[in-house]
Amino acid sequence: MPLNLKKLQLGRFPKWLWITILILVVIRLALPYVGLYTINWALANKMGTYDGRIQDFDLSLYRGAYQLQGLQIKKKNSDLPPILAVKEIDLSIAWRTLLSGKIAADVQIDRMVVRLMDSDKKEKKQLGNDEPGAEDAAKAIIPVSVESVVVKNSAFYFTNNDLKIALPVQIESIYGKVEDLLTRARGLSESISPFELEGFAMGHSQIKIDGKVDALATPIRLDVNFSLVEFHPKSVNALLLSYLPLDLTSGEISLYGETAMSKGNVIGYINLFLKDVDVVAPDQKLLGVKHFFIEVISAAANWILKNKEKVLAAHIPFSKTGEKFDVKYGEAFSSAIENRKEPLKKGFDNSISLKNLEAK
DSSP states (O other): OOOOGGGOOGGGSOHHHHHHHHHHHHHHHHHHHHHHHHHHHHHHHSSTTEEEEOSEEEEEGGGTEEEEEEEEEEETTOOSOOSEEEEEEEEEEOHHHHTTTOOEEEEEEEEEEEEEEEOSSGGGOBOOTTOTTHHHHHHHHSOSEEEEEEEEEEEEEEEETTSSSOOOEEEEEEEEEEOOTTTSOTTOGGGSEEEEEEEEETTTEEEEEEEEEETTSSSOEEEEEEEEEEEOGGGGHHHHHHHSSOOOOEEEEEEEEEEEEETTEEEEEEEEEEEEEESSOTTOOOOSHHHHHHHHHHHHHHHHHOOTTSEEEEEEEEEEETTEEEEOHHHHHHHHHHHHHSOOOSSOOOOOOHHHHHTO
């Protein structure tokens, strides 16, 4: 049966309803432009020696979300690359927090690149620290509290621009996640928020960090495991030499550690493994008396303490109580001696936790 348009009773709807619908449509069309302008204004005017912009702002009203594309933050009047570039930021309402009366967001960050640069020359330096108004700019991008964050396909680069060949220290293929930042119960160690972070250093060595954090505590409470596996120190030797007068010209470094922090106090350890590491190479140039003595002492210790597998290993405990930070060098040296007889096991001791720390 054909539709008879004359029988449609559109006129039965009140005029105020049509006006309301029209206003809502106009607001929906205008919101992306308002959001784009507001964020770009904050990025351009609130960050001191830096400014930034986003290329696009999209809304997804059906899931209570918006997306920012093409975020870039650069140093003003500089040829340096952006200190921060992000392909896309997705911010959506964390519906579970509404049950406790809180408005918060789940944030996903895709293809973020951070580039920090150090130099004795101000125009070649960008570390982004202590910039006035940076917090205001961040609030323009994410104007509500954060319940969870996921970072994927991202990278970090650090370059010393004073080196003859300014090769960056790089961590790529970064994936990170932290959840339940607001919905966890305050002060309960079994209820704090899980997090994880991983990536590849210099394209060959996997970094892993995972644990739990209580972001609601002041100061924060933290229980974390971290590892760096089969890292080639030669890949960052020039940078090491610029900050520490020490050359590591070959071999591999692996480390495994645990640490816990609560009420400003810290306990932890690092299990350090140096395999086939040469501290002084035959053709190495020494940069001064201090460099000479550090190299000779390090090389001697490396030669004396290696086990039959040519691995130097040590268990290095550390702690902080109040303002006092303490490294147990005696225990570290004893473990290195013991490693010559009985190789230190690679991996975690599983001996550190918030429960251990807070029981003291």
